[in-house]
Amino acid sequence: MSSLETNLGKVKLKNPILLASGTCGVAAREFEPYFKLSDLGSIVTKSLSIKPRVGNPTPRVVEVSPACGMLNSIGLQNPGIEYFVKNELPYLTEQKVTCVINIVGETLDDYLQAVDVIKNKSEFCAIELNLSCPNVEGGLDFSQDPKKAFTMVSEVKKITNIPVWAKLSPNITDITEIAKACIDAGSDGLCLINTVLGLAINRWTKKPVLPRGVGGYSGPAIKPIALRMIWETYKKFPKTPIIGIGGIHTTDDAIEFLLCGASAIQIGTANFVNPKASIEIIEGLKKYMEQMKISSINEIVGQAHLQSEKPLAKSAY
Numbered sequence: 001m002s003s004l005e006t007n008l009g010k011v012k013l014k015n016p017i018l019l020a021s022g023t024c025g026v027a028a029r030e031f032e033p034y035f036k037l038s039d040l041g042s043i044v045t046k047s048l049s050i051k052p053r054v055g056n057p058t059p060r061v062v063e064v065s066p067a068c069g070m071l072n073s074i075g076l077q078n079p080g081i082e083y084f085v086k087n088e089l090p091y092l093t094e095q096k097v098t099c100v101i102n103i104v105g106e107t108l109d110d111y112l113q114a115v116d117v118i119k120n121k122s123e124f125c126a127i128e129l130n131l132s133c134p135n136v137e138g139g140l141d142f143s144q145d146p147k148k149a150f151t152m153v154s155e156v157k158k159i160t161n162i163p164v165w166a167k168l169s170p171n172i173t174d175i176t177e178i179a180k181a182c183i184d185a186g187s188d189g190l191c192l193i194n195t196v197l198g199l200a201i202n203r204w205t206k207k208p209v210l211p212r213g214v215g216g217y218s219g220p221a222i223k224p225i226a227l228r229m230i231w232e233t234y235k236k237f238p239k240t241p242i243i244g245i246g247g248i249h250t251t252d253d254a255i256e257f258l259l260c261g262a263s264a265i266q267i268g269t270a271n272f273v274n275p276k277a278s279i280e281i282i283e284g285l286k287k288y289m290e291q292m293k294i295s296s297i298n299e300i301v302g303q304a305h306l307q308s309e310k311p312l313a314k315s316a317y
């Protein structure tokens with residue numbers, strides 16, 4: 001019998017499929033008509049800050065093309081972490097879903113105050129620190145400066161025993177520099193990648209479509225960028241669990257991320273196209289494992305790095 005149970009250091013999940021932050025509402029309530037949340041490995045909450053945020057002016061999303069993906073500039077709209085704990089967390093507990101809480105702020109102190117609210121809550125299997133939002137002023141500061149990333153992760157680690165995952169930005173020259181800073185600071189895992197900075201122009205108004213100009217590009221077109229960054233990071237830091245994100249829409253995509261070095265993956269933009277994508281990928285992974293006679297999903301993590309003479313058998317699921 002094949003096991004999808006996934007080891008991410010101190011965190012064990014029933015399978016490697018998570019819903020990505022910001023693509024499943026605040027607490028994934030929107031998925032109730034489609035499947036049981038408890039069938040997922042985990043869900044990642046919307047980024048939560050110490051104070052509620054109203055987000056950016058509309059329009060906030062632009063579809064680039066269905067084959068490529070979308071740009072968003074939500075601006076971290078969220079009800080605030082205290083509201084979340086009071087009004088949304090009981091729902092997630094009731095659904096018996098493992099939960100990763102994503103935290104954001106404008107300053108180090110903002111992050112620490114938000115972590116302080118949940119630092120002893122056993123409902124969360126991990127804290128995902130969003131160091132990489134491209135849609136607010138200064139949102140990328142923590143993932144473009146290794147010193148700031150180090151300080152952030154180490155200060156958060158001082159106040160909580162919940163495993164910490166740093167979510168990094170692709171909008172940087174060498175992702176392994178930031179990855180190293182986070183690992184040195186004690187990060188228990190790395191989430192790669194957040195959205196890629198992009199821009200859309202309206203030819204009739206002759207202006208950028210999004211009021212802030214730039215937005216975060218996500219969806220199938222960013223998959224090779226994500227894979228490349230996971231490849232480089234896994235090569236240097238094979239012991240640090242990587243949670244892969246970026247353009248994963250199908251089982252094939254998911255398998256590629258695992259082979260590349262991700263121990264788990266998050267489904268993001270695909271949720272807007274097909275709300276059942278995550279569950280279909282779980283089923284697809286089961287079939288792949290049976291056909292390839294893989295007993296544990298952990299076996300294939302990073303396998304693409306082995307310079308094997310033998311090609312991997314063709315998938316036929």
Ligand SMILES: Cc1cc2nc3c(=O)[nH]c(=O)nc-3n(C[C@H](O)[C@H](O)[C@H](O)COP(=O)(O)O)c2cc1C
Nearest residue numbers: 020021022047072130193194218219246247268269
């Ligand atoms: C509409 C939208 C909102 C997002 N909001 C957040 C957020 O609040 N926090 C965060 O860390 N990432 C956020 N993201 C980034 C995703 O979690 C993910 O890293 C990114 O979209 C790449 O994955 P994908 O190509 O599968 O969508 C958002 C993405 C989208 C499309």
